[in-house]
Amino acid sequence: MASEPLDDLRSLMASHSPPLDALVVPSEDNHQSEYVSDRDKRRQFITGFTGSAGLALVTMNEAFLWTDGRYFLQAARQLSNRWKLMRIGEDPAVENWIADNLQSEAAVGIDPWCVSVDTAQRWMQAFSRNRQKLIQLSVNLVDKIWIDRPATRIRPVNLQPFKFTGCTVADKLKDLRGKLVQEKARGILVTALDEVAWLYNIRGNDVSFNPVVHAYAIVTTDLAFFYVDERKVSSEVLDALSENGIEVREYSIVDADVSLLASGKLMSSSAAKGRDFDIDALENAENFVNSGKIENETKGKKQLIWIDPASCCLALYANLNSDQVLMQQSPLALAKALKNQFELDGLRKAHIRDGAAVVQYLVWLDGEMQKLYGAAGFFTESEETHKRKRSETEKLTEVSVSDKLESFRAKQEHFKGLSFPTISSVGPNASIIHYVPEAGTCAELDADSIYLFDSGAQYQDGTTDITRTVHFGKPSAHEKACYTAVLKGHIALGNAVFPNGTTGHALDILARIPIWKNGLDYRHGTGHGVGCYLNVHEGPHLISFRHHARNVPLQASMTVTDEPGYYEDGNFGIRLENVLVVKEADTKFNFGEKGYLSFEHITLAPYQKKLMDLKLMTADEISWVNSYHSTCLLLLSPYLNHQEMAWLKKATEPIAIPAA
Template sequence: MFLPRFLWRTHATAAAYAAARRSPFAVRALHASPALRTIDMAKVDTTHRLAELRKLMKERNVDVYMVPSEDSHQSEYIAPCDARREYISGFTGSAGYAVITHDKAALSTDGRYFNQAAKQLDGNWELLKQGIHDVPTIQEWTADQAEGGRIVGVDPSVVTAADARKLAEKIRKKGGEYRAVDENLVDLVWGDKRPARPSENVIVQPEMYSGKSFADKIEELRKELDKKKSLGFVVSMLDEIAWLFNLRGNDIPYNPVFFSYAVVTPSTVTLYVDDSKLPEAVKKHLGDKVTIRPYEAIFEDVTALSREAFAASDKNDAQKKFLTSNRASWALNKALGGDEKVEEARSPVGDAKAVKNEVELEGMRQCHIRDGAALSEYFAWLEDQLINKKATLDEVDGVDKLEEIRKKHENFMGLSFDTISSTGPNAAVIHYKPEKGECSVIDPKAIYLCDSGAQYRDGTTDTTRTLHFTEPTEMERKAYTLVLKGNIALERVKFPKGTTGFALDALARQFLWAEGLDYRHGTGHGVGSFLNVHEGPIGIGTRVQYSEVSLAVGNVISDEPGYYEDGKFGIRIENMVMVREVETKHKFGDKPYLGFEHVTMTPHCRNLVDLSLLTEDEKKFIDEYHKEVYEKTSKYFDKDSLTLEWLKRETAPY
């Protein structure tokens, strides 16, 4: 899973850390400078920042100001320069929404971050816990503040047009007004202390890894536009642009993307990106069929494009509109001429990207073998250090060792998110990030949870394993085994084509539910191919969007149930699986039936399994999986007897 970005003590430190550790292109040592580990997790006094923001609000006649987490591309994970909600509130989780009035401030976040937000928010803030009974949503809270004709403002570039419409209606019903404020007021408060926008070089993702030329992808997109009778598609999501043009970037930590927009019409292709980021190899790759324009020119250009297109349209074109993703910004919608000239839809590029071709699927298989070997080597080393050598290691020591091991493997480009290395009670913090000097020493007598992943040129990995090195409690064993049963049940299911991840979610929770237990996160997320570790539009969980998109052959998705007891321990087991067609005795309704192929290749923890809770069929399944893990990864340990013996023990039949 991907983690929240924590507040840097200085922006210079943030930039150095990002360059040194988070780059998917440059694997550099961090240990030369201890300052790179200096991260402040204390509460930030936001009094002065809020006072400055409120002063600007009064000057612009704004009574309520909204600060979402996302950037102008609706990125889930953002560059430091776009961490506006983090800056104004002091809360560093990846999900949250801040709203400020002249005398109040509220922050809303989900169950993953309740504990973290409670610790990080100072006395200026009210915490709204999403999903808790009688707690208003941030939209409801905002609308309530707008009563009596108050004006609610927002930077239109950081909210979607769809969200803006819905909220505007709520606010109107309360007697208020929702208004676009083109200057971002938090940026003005931040001033010259705001980090600079990254400007890293772009690289080509060759066809030997992408499996398809970008020219073919453009033509397939144009066919979709023709079906929809669209004048053109404005691509605003960064991972979609990277995938569409077979390019990768380094502008957002852990996500190999670059700041850009693209416009594809029936006759033109324009990429909006800073020219300085494009080496000659990239320009040669794009050729003369792609026009390069400055990143900042997008809004002016699409306004002119829209005016020109509609001025030249005839009766046959009267119904044609420009197509944007339903996650495109309100600012982009306004620049194109508003709802009358724009059709919003789930992005055809996002849909195509989520269905991996055979080259990408094989890349996923191969990179997970190498990554699984790295994880096994790490777990064997960690157990030996803690049990045999009686070493004292903290959670960050574990993070560093695992990265050191991964670096040895072919095609390694960097991590895919901040590694969760958590012992005992810290494992119960779903999105935990250890920091040197503040983290815990790994306790061999407690649960250890490691959720980690890497970017490889041929794929992206994300694996969670929970271990115990001595004697687990009865409850720890029971909880682990119930989670394992859910993981297996989901992986083994067969389902008709057209089934959604929303429909499958209960399979992973059923054994926990039977005991009155559950977990507060999704069960699965899509994963990119050397792209974002969280990739839409598919997922497995209770979010409404997971009921809208059915799973398809070629999807790569995680299977990661868990269980957490605050202050005690946490358990999560995460395998990456790929959707494939399967054989069934019957085919009701003449529909194809689908299932999953696992690609994660590292063992489960024998020490935490309560065999009495497993069926013979489940034991057989685990044995077959462990046999495969051993066969595919043991070759990496010909000269490593420690890991080889550990692997033999952990993959031995039950």
């Protein structure tokens, strides 16, 4: 009988020098990514839990998994009885549990490549209370027992054209170097995959659903390096990078080059060989550094190396002297979040095409449900639903309908793939916030149950993310009341007008108030940034009750989602989600001369009217739904055929507004 991962890990922990009392296995890869390649899913391998967020702790006698509210139900289903679920926000944080429960001077092992600087420092501070030690392992112990670990796959680096980026690499480097000088830094280590991709206008396929490349970047005031598996780089890409003074180096030598950067000895290969290297690029850099803007700015002052402690791993940080490090959020995070007009235009176009695909899906699904169940469909309530016996081949399952949705998207211009695994969930499964169906175990669609789908696509001109909740039979009064409360919160946030300097932490309550009035709530944030043919979850801003939503105010040209929900364990789940663009608001007054902001909805797909309890909605809310539906009809009509248009016209017919 084969041994289990837990037993194998404990054997390695016991034989390690020094012996380990505990081993931490996080979800992250070497770049602290939220979504990782199959090869880096170590935490999933040892726990069996497939959610994107979680941390495993293995001691010699116990095993724990920490995860957040999105995954409580899913983790409870997937973990074996050898694991204990720890609920973030309800149970002690991992570092506090270790500090309080392991013996004095206990050795806690970590892979320093998979733990960020700020996380490691927080843990070490907690461990110091009981003189516990954080042991940086030279080899990841999970890799030693993962016999069939997926191999590295060589996928090409692709150039992202200017018509989609709206900004050249040269201009991005110039702006970044200006920020280096401003912060008195002589270089920056860029570790987040989407930041490297954005800075160098490249994309890839190294991580499912995220068009990024496993790569690092180092940029100084006069040099730039791109660390990547060189087998992925074509001559075309190499030439484009070289034209901007960017030298391609092997991914594995970043560790050594960070040491050289720390000692001031990092130089281009050509310079090291005594040859000229991209003279134009170097001259431009020298002119910039020597310009009047920064003259004598850095003379005689210690030059720092900038790292983002949230994305830089402990292994790379160990090559630097603490007194030479500027630990601060990467300047690329905000620069990337502030979309230019090319990016905003691309995002709007991508969302129109995506909205057309979603409507085509709903038309198809509505028709299939009526044929197979005799249900009344998307528009009106039926007195009762009549199920008919169906053959195995006729079944509509969470997976089969999800695949159909992808097929509609795949026909759209610039489609590159999905932006995350589609959440396609019926009835009780919809109460699992990040439920992902699997063939063979997923549920059939049921006209008597709520159906929730949260999905998105990667198009070369933009990334999409939308959630709609529908019912193909007769929803209960309770389901309608819950849906309406979520819709009211969705509208309240989307219609917000607020002064510059407002954070997503302050706005989060707007989406919750209508839900709170019923004594209900949801365990996830209300909004996240969305990339432009990049990661579907993008910072540094967000709309959430969590404290880090206070860190970055919303600014004009940011994208952010609006996605309140309600989930009733074992019964149903409801979520509505649109992508919004932050824009300047035209207000009558301008108190404090701050300037005011509002939102533009760029997601386009109708809400289901029969799930709305109009008695619970105000005239203004009904008017907003009518206006939004009118926009959907106008912008989506060029992409739909006659049958689809007939469906959409009926789905968006104006709701009568009650007389005052």
